[in-house]
Amino acid sequence: SSPANDGGTSPAPGGEAPAGSNEITIGVLATAEGNLAFGMDEAKAAIGVAMAAYGGDVDGAMIGDTKVNLVYEGTDGTSATAQTKAKKLVENTGVDVMFGPVSGDEGETIVQYALTVPDVTFVNGSASPVSMTLEGAENFFRFHGDSAMWMGGLGDYAFKDKGYKKIYSIAEDYSFPYDNAGGFFSEFCAAGGEVNGNSWVPVGTTDYATIIAQIPADTDAVYVGLGGADAASFLAQAVTAGINKPLVGGSIAVDTTALSGDSNIAAAAVGTITGGPVPGADFSTPTWDTFVADYAKQPNAFPSPSIFAVLYYNSFAPLLQAIEASKGDLSDNQAALRAALSATDWASPTGQITMDANRQAIVDNFLTEVVEGDGGALTTKNINEATGVKQGTVVYQRFDGCPGS
Amino acid sequence: MTRLATPTRSEKSRGWLRPGLIIGLIVLALAIAFPHLVDRPKFWIPNIGIKSLWLGIVAMSLVFLNRYVGLLSLAQMTIAGMSAYGVAYATVTLGLSPWVSIVFGLMIGTLAGYLVALVAARTKAIYFLMLTLALGQVFYSWAAQAVDVTNASRGLYPVPRPDLGVMNLADLNSFYYFALAAAVLCYLLCRYVATSSFGLALQGIRDSPERMSALGYNVNRYRVGAITFASFIASIGGVIVVFDRNQVDPSVVNLNATLDILIVAVIGGIGSLLGVFAGGVVLSLLLNFSQDFTDRYMTLTGLVFIAVLLFAPAGLAGIGKQVQGVKDRVLRKKKSAPVLEPVQEPPTKPSEEELTTEGTQR
C-alpha cells in the first residue's frame, strides 16, 4: 500500500513538492541486521502505536487532510549502510522526512548527511551521541536526551544517597560510552566523588574475567558502561567471578534485553542503579500505562518496551503532531513543519518534552534500581526522576579519571 | 594453489585486439551515458554507479594479484581504507589542499601495501590469505581505537568532494566521471602490466618460484613489486571511497567490507579484470534493492554467491564462454564426432564426478 515503494511513480524529492501538498512520505531507518537487529521490530512497534492514534498502521495514516506514507529501510548499524540507505530513501524513494536511525555511529553520519540535503527534515530515532545536535543542522531534530543527559541526576544520587566515594569504570571503547560515562562522572566528580580507574574495553569483548579481576578492592561501586551482549556477558561472569561491589549501570547496561536473557545474573544485577530515558517497571502514569499497553499489542513486541521502542515512540509522535499542526504543509523548505517541530511541548509517556534552540529536546530522566520481582525475575524500580534535563555543550572523548581532568 | 578460475592461455602477441574489445567498448559507452540514462541521478549515480566503480577498482586489485601472482589477498579493502584515511587525515586534521590530500592518501595506501609486501612476500598461498586477513583486522581494530589519529569509531569527517581545478567533484556527474576515469585507468594499468614481460615473469613466479630464481629473477622483488602495484590500484579505489562517503570510519575496513570485495570479485569472475565491475553492480543493486523483496539481504547475497560459484565459476565475465562450451558439448553429442572444447578444469585432476559421468557406459 506504500506508493513510494514503486520507484517510478513515487513523489519527487521533498523540497520540490508543491505547496499545500497533502501527502507526506516518511522514510524510516532502523537496524535489521547485526547485534541490534531487533531495532526494526521495536521501531515498527513504536510507530505502530503512534500511528494507531490516528487510525493508521505502520504503513500509513491520514492525519487531517494529509496522507502520511511510511517507507522502511533496514541497516546493519554501521555508518556505511546508514548512509547508503538514507541516500536511497531521500533520493530514490523521495521521502519528505527522514526518521531514525538507531545507533550512535549511524546518527553521527546521518547528521552529516542532513547537512547536505537541507530540504529534507530529519527526526532522530534513538541515536544519542551528544554531538549530533551540536553540528548546526537546521533540519535535524532530536526528541530525547543524549547519552550524557541519560545519566542526569545519577552522579549526585550515587554520591549523596548511596554514599559511593570511589567508583571504578568499565566501559566499551566507543563514542556512546564516552558520552554516557562522561555525563555520569562529570556529575559524580563535581559532587566530590573519585574515579579510581577506568577500563575501556573493545566492543565485543566476551571474556570479562580478567577485567573483573582488575577491580580494586577499595572501590565502592563499579560503573558499567556496556550495552547489550557485552553487558550480559559481564553480568553473567560477575556472578561466576563472585563480584561483591554494587554496580552503577550505564543507560543500556540493564535494559530489558539484558535482564530478559536466560542467564542467571540476579546475584550481580540486583541493586544496580542506573539512569536513562526509560522509567522503572513500577512506574505508572496514565500516559505511560497506555503506551505500554498499546506497545504490547504490536507484533514482535518484547514483554515491555525496550529503550529503542520508547525513544522511537517519543520521537515519532511529535513528528505526527507537527504534521497535524502544520497541516502537511511542506512549502518553503518545510518551514511550517519545522516550526511545529520546534514548538513541540508534549506530555509524553515519560514526561514533558520541549525543544531547545538546537532542536534538541529538554526531557525528564529516570533513575532506577534493579530489584528481584515476584518469582525471582529481575525487574527495575523507579528511585528518582530528574525533570527538565538540558543538553550540555561537552562532547566527551575517552578519558582517564574524571572527564576533563 | 590459490587460484579460482582456470586461467589464461597465452596473452602474448594478441595485444589489445581481442574479441572482448568490442563488448568492452559497448560497456564503456553505456557507463559514460549512465548518468543521463537514469531517472534519479542523485540516487543512481552515487549508490549504484560510483559504488560499483570503487568496489570494482578494489576488487580488480584483488583479481590482479590472484590471477597473475597466484596470491589471494584479503587486505585490499584495508589498503583502500588506509588510503581513504590518508586523504581524510590530510584534509580534516592537517587541512591540506585536495590534490595534496589525494597524493597523500595514495602514498599512504601504496606505502602500506609495500610494507605488507615485505612481510608477506615470503609466505605462500593460504598463509598469505591469513596474513592479509589478520593485517586487515589489526588495522580495523586500531582504527576503531586510535582516537588521536582516526578519531576511533566516530571517524574523520567531513571530507567534502573538492574542486580539483580541472574538475569540480562537488558536482555529482563530474565525480562520477572522475571515478569512471579512474576505473578505466586502473584497468589499462593492470592490463598493461599483465601483458608486459614483468607480468609474464609474475606468472612464472606464480607457477614455479624456484625456477624463476634459477633463471636469475629476484623472486621476492617481483612479488613485492606486484603487491605494491596492486596496493596502488586499491588506493585509487580508497580515494573514491572517501569522497563518496564524505567521511571515513572503521566500518570502511571491517570484516564485512573485506568480504564485500571478495564477493564482488567472485560474482564478476575472479579471473577477469573487467568482470569486477559487473560484480560491483550486482552487489550494490543487492545492497540497495534486496530489501524491497526480502528481509533477508544476507541470505540472498549468499545464495547468489554460491550459485555463481557452483554454476558459473568464472563469474559473470565467464558466462559467455560457458554458454559457448555447453553449445559445443551439445553439438558434439549430436555429431558424436570428436570435436571437443578444451577441458575446463586442469585436465591433470578431473574430479571423480567428471570421471563417472563422462566415462563410457557400456
Added chain:
Amino acid sequence: MKQFEPASSQTEDSVFEVTNLNVSYGRVHVLQDVSFTMGREPLGMLGRNGMGKSTLVKAITGFIPAQSGSITFGGKEILGRSPHHVNRSGIAYVPQGRRIFPSLTVHEHLTMVGAKKSDRWNVASIYDLFPRLAERRKNGGGNLSGGEQQMLAIGRALLSNPRLIVMDEPSEGLAPAVVDNLAEVFRALVGEGQAVLLIEQNLHFATELCDRILIMVNGRIAADLPAHAIAGDAEVQSKYLGVV
C-alpha cells in the same frame, strides 16, 4: 564381451583386456582404437615421447575419462570407475613422475596403504627390497632424492598386493644397479604369477623383464613383438622407436 581364449595356465580372473579405447584431450585425439589383451605375464610397452603411453595408463587407472572403448579385468569393466575402485579390483599403479606425497614421510607412505603383515608385500618386505628407504624412513617425501622417490612409488604400489601392477617408466632416475636389482625382483614375481604392464624407455630393462612388447606410435599399437625381436634388432628399433 568378446570371447577370450585362455592361454595355457591362465584363469579367466586375471585376464586384462583393452578394447577399442579412444581418449581425447580437448580436440586432440590421443588414443585411437587401442586394443590388446594380456594375462598373468609381464607385458612391455615402448614408444617415443608423447605417443600416448601414459594416457593409456591413466585411462586404465581411472585418472582420466575415455571417449569410448572398454577395459576389463577379470571380466569386469573397469573403465569409468574411479581410481580407488580400480585399485581395489587388483590393479596398482606406479605413476610417471612418481607423484610422491610431499607431506608424508617415507614410513607414512608405506603404512597408509594398509597392507597386513601376512601379505606377500608388507612394510617390512618393502624395506628389505629397498634398504635405502629404510634408512630414510623419517624423511619427508618431498625431500627425497629422485631415485629414492622412485623406489617409494614402486613400494607404495606393491603394498596394494595387486594382481596386476602397472608401471609407467619405473626405472627413471634409478641407478643402474638398482634397475638391475628391480629386474631381478620382478622376474621372481612374474614367476609367482604376477601380471605386469610395464611402460619403459629403458630398452634393456623392458626386454630383460618382458617376453612380449607392444610398441605405441601416435596413439595406436603399432606392433606386438616378442622381446628378443627388439632387443637385438636395430632395424626394428629405428623403425618404431626412432633409434639411430
Added chain:
Amino acid sequence: MIMPDTGHALRVRGVSRNFGGLKALRDVDLEIADGERISVIGTNGAGKSTLFNLIAGVFPATSGRIELFGEDVTGMSTAKRAKRGLARTFQTSRLFEQLTVAENVFIALGGSEFRGGSLRPAWRSPSRWERGERLLERVGLREKGEAVVADLSHGEQRQLELAMALALQPKLLMLDEPAAGFSPSERTHLVKLLREIPEEITLLLIEHDMDIALAVASRVIVMHDGEKILEGTPDEIRASERVREIYLGGSLDEAV
C-alpha cells in the same frame, strides 16, 4: 687468501651439507676448468642433486666454500649466481605449468636479459619470441610452442626443462638427469645436442644413463653416500671394479 682464478669455472672446497641428522654431502672438493665436460654419477641418494643445489644456491652449505668463475659465491642468492652465468635443470621438472611452452622459454630468455624487470609489453619483443622458437626447435619441441605446459607428456616436459636452461646462454651449464624420461631416440638426439654445445661453455652433468654420461664427459666423478669416491676418465670409470660393484651392478653390463 685465494687469488681469483679465472681459469676455473667452478671450485668447490670442503663443502658439506646436513639435513637434520643426515650428512647428505661430506667434505666434497671439486675443481672444474673452463670448458670442461664433467659427468657426475653415483648411487641414488649419493648427494648429486644436493651438490647441484649447493652450487646453484638453492640452500646454503653447512660448511665449505664455493667459487664461480673465480668469485666466492658461497652466500650469494640463486638469482645472482644465475646472472653470473650459471644455469641448471631440475631433476623433477619445474616449469610454468599454466603458461604455454613458448611463454616458458620467453621468460627463461629474459632471465639473462633484464635486471629490474621490463614493463614493455611482451608481444613487442619479436626477436625474443623468435629466439625462443629456435631453441624449441633444438630440443625437438617446435610443434608444441602453443601448448600449455600442463598438457605436455612427461618426456616433452623434460625436453622443455632442457630448453629453459639453454635459454640462459650460460657459461656453466648444470644438467640434472636431462635424459630421464627421454625415449631412446631422444637420448641419441640429446647426446648430439650436448656435443654441439660450444666449447667455452662448461658442462656439469648428472646422469644414470651411462651411454650418455660416459659419452660426453671428459672426466667423471663418482659419488657415494655423500662423498666423492672416485674421479677419472670415462675409461677408468668403466674399468673400475668399485664403481661396478656399488653403482653399475652386473646383469645390465651391455648398457655400459
Added chain:
Amino acid sequence: MEQFLLVTLNGLTLAAVYFLVASGLTLIFGLMRVITLAHGTSYLLGGYIGYVIVRETGNWALGALGAALAVGLLGLVIHQLLIRKFQDDDMRVALITLGVALIGTDLMLATFGGTATQVAFPAALQIGVNVPGVGQYPLIRLMILGISIVVGILLSLFINRTRFGSIVRAGVDDSQMTAATGVNVRIVFGAIFFLGSALAGFAGVVGGTLFPLLPGQDGTYLLFSLVVVIVGGMGSIPGAAIGAVLVGLVSQYTLVIAPTYALVVTFALMVVVLAIRPQGIMGRAV
C-alpha cells in the same frame, strides 16, 4: 602475584574454548586444507542448538551431544553437496563456505534474534573452588579446561596413531594418487568434515555456556580459531593447543596492560609469528 596467576588462569581457560573451536578447524583447514569460512557459523549454530536442547530438557550433556551431532551432520551434507566436487580448487571451496556462512548467519539471526542468550548449566556447578595461589575460581571454567585437554588428547591420538592422518594428508597432496592406493577419498574427506563440524558444534555449546551467543560471535570465533590454527601450525593438534594458549594468554595480559588494544595485539601476534615462521610454530615447512 595472585593477580598474575589469576589472569594466567583466565587466559588458559579462555584458551580452552579457543582450542575446542580450533581443533575442528585443525582437521578441516589444517589437515584437509579446506579453508572453511563457515566454521564460526558452525560454532554459533552449535551453541544455539545446545541452548534450545538444554532449555527444553535441562540436560547439558544432551545439549552438547545433540549440537555436535546436528552440526556434524550439517557439515557432512554441505561437504557432499557443495564442496566435494571442488575439493582440489581450494579457493572456490573457501568462497562457497563463505556463502554458507553468510546464509547461516542471516538465518540464525532470523531464528534466534539479535539478543544474547547463554546455555544454562546446573546451578550445582555455579560455584567457585579454591585454587591454590589464586583463591576462589569458577568451577565451570576449570571443567572446560579439563574437557579441552581430553578432547585434545583423543584427537591427537586419532590423527597420529591411526592411518587416518596420513591418508588425509596424502589426499590433500594428490587426491587421485591417494585414490590409486585404494582409498576412497570422498568418504575420508566427508568424515573429516563431519568430525570438524561436530567439534565446532560442541565447542559452541561449551563456549555458549561461558559467554553469550549472539550474531557476530560467529565471525569472532572464526577469526580467533583461524589465528590459533595458523599461529600453531596447520594440521598439528599440539600446535593448535600452543596457538590457543598463546592467543588466550596474550589477549588476557593485554586486557590488563592496554585493554583498548587487546584485539590489535592478538592479531598482531599472528602477523609476527607468520613473519618469523611462515609455517606457524609447530607447522611443517612444505
